[in-house]
Amino acid sequence: MAKKSYRQAINEAIAQEMRRDENVLLWGEDNAGGAGAKGEDDAWGGVLGVTKGLYPEFGPDRVLDTPISESAFVGAAAGAAATGLRPVVELMFADFMGVCFDQIFNQAAKFRYMFGGKAVTPLVVRTMYGAGFRAASQHSQCLYSLFTHVPGLKVVVPSSPYEAKGLMIQAIRDDDPVIFFEHKVMYDEEEEVPDDPYTIPFGEANLTREGDDVTIVALGRMVGFANQVADKLEKEGISCTVLDPRTTSPFDTETLMECVEETGRVVVVDESNPRCSMASDISSMIAQDAFGALKAPIKMVTAPHTPVPFAPELEDLYVPSTAKIEAAVRATFA
């Protein structure tokens, strides 16, 4: 199996689905790079080059640039999805969701319910999230919790190249609107990824480590951090389960509860702000359904309740670190 980056894995997933199904279209800012540019080979493939190569292969009927008008082009994708296409749109940075929030949470998310089950909205909105790029408050947020809150949306947070490919193919084949959160700091991370298309079902958590003492629930980029901590503590005889929910909506509560029952100790690691977050949501699920199994209070490791700061020193403190995760795990034994 060849090693592929997170970026390549996502690119390959979209390419394979576009080859399989002619109704899959791709649009977003600077995808064709831009439409007035020189050669097709120069097409940008979006600002960080994730869809590079798709414009030369699929041409201008299927890979479209958009003006900078998120309400219009994300809303258009919702409308196209409801009428027979399967658009994959890039909404560059998750922060820009603010511009088109109505089209996502009042329109796309609700068609099926409001129309009494008489609509499907096979839409994928790809977006980049996360801190670590020195990009400050308006380009660094971790907003999956916000979308998880809205019924009708599916929310995917892949934690590695392998996961990203399988989840992207699933997202494109899914008949509901999916918000696909790609961590911008992970694009160059590599691992072995099969060449053939494969899917990873939504709502099935993945256990990247299995242990007896503590369950670390981690999302997206934090899964890698949790694995490092688990590997380190293993040597000291503390054995951790690392649970990657993969999708925050739907959410695999069953596997979560099984892990909590087995270990009795829980640390939830979430890069987003702590209030009304995935971390607080997961903690409350555990408190409701597995309180009796707990041997220690649940620990949350999150960013602080602040916007993302610019100064490198502050941003490094902002992002949950392996040291903080390790300390939280140890604290469950206190």
Added chain:
Amino acid sequence: MQFNREQLLEAYRSMRTIRDFEERVHEEFSGGGIPGFVHLYAGEEASAVGICSHLDNRDMIASTHRGHGHCIAKGVDVPGMMMEIYGRRNGVCGGKGGSMHIADLSKGMMGANGIVGGGPPLICGAAMTAKYKKTGGVAVAFVGDGGSNQGTTLESYNLANVWNLPVIFVVEDNGYAESTASGWSVSGTQLDRAKGFGMPGVEVDGHDFFAVHEAASECIDRARNGDGPSLMHVKLNRFFGHFEGDAMTYREEGEIQRVRAERDSLKIFRARVTEMALLEDAQLDEIDAQVAALIDQCVKESENAAAPSEADLLTDVYVTY
């Protein structure tokens, strides 16, 4: 309009400061000294300065992600800006905002903006404040050609007209939004758009300080007199990529060299004022030397300045906790 020597020297100093600031940030960024995303304004100086030289501290501007030039033209502290770009504690925003979020409300600078199209609605609000409080102030929203397609911008055209606000919308059209050409992404023309909202509009060569200054003068007078908003379509070029690190595959071979040779607002300004014997080369050279020294000092001080401390992470989220 007649200019006195002081005004001309001031305009030149402002444009030269923007140019040197940008060239130097480009250099330091390439050397790894500056973190984050940096979008340079070099090449567009005459627009910011031509417009802002009409404004004072009552007047507000809202900028874009390409905000350094607007900040300097509006009088934001230059050493403080450099500190901010370096993420230092003594930066104008305490190191929390960085290049894309530089603001100083006391100077009438409502902020660079990481969100394309974020500025025009804010500027309608600033104009409302000026109108309601009868400060005599006007408000200027800078957007790019890309930003001119954002719904927020078009909604602001309508709102400003409906409320008869003292607003000037300035579309700085450098031909590209990231890699996407404005010729492709903008349907119709900027002036027709203005007309569609019942708003006067003017197109101007953004490399010519005098042309920009004159066009702005009309729009600003109109706003100050209570006659409502107008639009300026300023055509110009940027000397660098969309952001630092952009390979610019979407630009023509030799385009930048050509633009730098033929459409350099500083050279055009200098030629004009010396030919007309309004200023002498020696005076302008002196400003060049002063600005060079200032920028040098800004960089040195920024390199050596202290970073914010851990406690700063949690401050400024709310006024009261």
